[in-house]
Amino acid sequence: MTGDPTGAGRPGCFITFEGGEGAGKSTQIARLAASLRAGADGRAGAREVVTTREPGGSPRAERIRSAVLSGVAKPYGPFAEALLFAAARLDHLATLIRPSLARGAVVLCDRFGDSTRAYQGAAGGVEPGTLSALERVVVGPTRPDLTLILDLPPEIGLARARQRDRAAARGPDRFEAEALGFHQRLRAAFLAIAAAEPARCAVIDAQGSPDTVAAAIREAVAARLPHLVRGAADAA
C-alpha cells in the first residue's frame, strides 16, 4: 500500500478494537489480520499487517502493563493509572505504531485511547477535559482511521473472561475484578464515544458466534476502508 489512502497523512492504516472485558477483541484481531494478510484469493503475503495491544505492544510498555494489571498502581487512583497508560502509549506509538504506519502497514491494535476515556474517565471518574489534553499530547495526529467497538452485555463478557481465566488457572486482573456497575458504565461509555464520533467508530454486536462477529467486522472494514479490500483484490 503506498500514498495516503485514508487522507490521514500517512501511508498505513490504523484500526483499533475496543469494548469491555471478554468482548472478543483478541479473537477478532487474529481473524481480521489473517483475512487482510491473505488478500482476496487467500494468497499469503498480500499485505503487511501488524497486530499489537495496549497496554503493551513494545518491551517497555509491556513492563508498565504488568505493573498496572497487577493492581499495584490502584491505590494511587485512576488519574495516576491514566498517566501510566499514557506513558506506555507514548513508547508504543514511538517504537511500533508510527514506524509501522510510515512504511504502509495496517496496524490492528487491541485497545487504545478510547479505553482510557472509558476506564479511567467514565468509569474511573477522571475529568474528560484532563484526559483529552493528555491524549492530544501523547497521541497527537496518530488517531485511528477506524475503531471497531465490540459491544455486548458485561455479564456475558465477564463470564467469557472468567471461563478463559479458569482454563488458564489464573484469577481476574485489576479491572476484571471491578463490580458489575463499573462494567455497565464502561459499556455506556464506549457506546457514547461511538455516537459522538460516528465517522471513526463502528459498533459491532459481539454476542454472536466468532464467525458471525468476524463477518460483521469484515463488512464494517469494507464499508469504511474500501481501499483495504480493493488493495487485497488488486494483489490477487
Ligand code: T5A
Ligand atoms: N485498560 C487498557 C485501561 O484501563 N485503560 C487503558 O487505557 C487501556 C489501554 C487490559 C486491561 O487494561 C484496561 C482494560 C483492560 O481491563 P487485557 O488483558 O488486555 O487487559 O484485557 P482485555 O483487553 O479486556 O482483553 P480480554 O483478553 O479480557 O478480552 P478480549 O480480547 O476482548 O476477548 P478474547 O478474544 O480474549 O475472548 C475472551 C474469551 O471468550 C471467548 C474466547 O475464546 C476467550 O476464551 N470468545 C467467545 N466466546 C463465545 N462467543 C464469541 N463470539 C467469542 N469470542 C471470544
